[in-house]
């Protein structure tokens with residue numbers, strides 16, 4: 001039992017580390033990367049700059065920091081085998097309800113269609129994760145957790161905020 005938990009924790013940790021190992025060329029695949037790739041270093045200048053009013057920019061950054069805290073809390077809950085807690089966090093903090101919170105904070109600012117698509121793909125990946133967590137089967141949960149984190153990485157590789 002204890003060993004199982006340690007194993008799950010290690011798998012989650014290595015998954016988080018490998019979750020950032022994608023290159024732009026691979027972003028069209030949905031989770032079809034090969035393991036062992038290096039972390040891509042997409043130069044900031046290659047990313048599209050979002051020119052937002054400062055209030056919308058602050059709102060976006062707040063949402064992002066909450067996203068990272070949500071991932072932290074979800075992985076923690078899974079490590080403790082608190083599946084109900086992990087599912088609630090996933091659905092509320094990363095699923096479609098969060099999109100409405102994010103939009104309010106962005107105060108009607110306009111985004112390129114590609115940004116919108118990446119945002120939708122990220123909420124969709126989270127909803128799929130939320131749906132499999134109640135199975136309590138890490139073999140099903142971990143690939144969805146990976147895809148959820150990969151959706152964050154994909155958007156960060158394409159967009160940045162204008163200074």
Ligand code: HEC
Nearest residue numbers: 061064065067068115118119122151152155156159160161
């Ligand atoms: C649809 C696009 C998109 C998605 C999806 C997305 N982000 Fe972001 N995120 C951004 C952009 C754009 C920035 C600004 C980055 C920059 O200027 O370099 C950002 C910045 C951040 C920051 C820095 C916030 C700050 O205060 O500066 C964190 C942390 C972050 N994102 C976490 C996440 C996590 C975790 C996820 C997934 C659960 C996620 N993001 C999903 C677009 C996205």
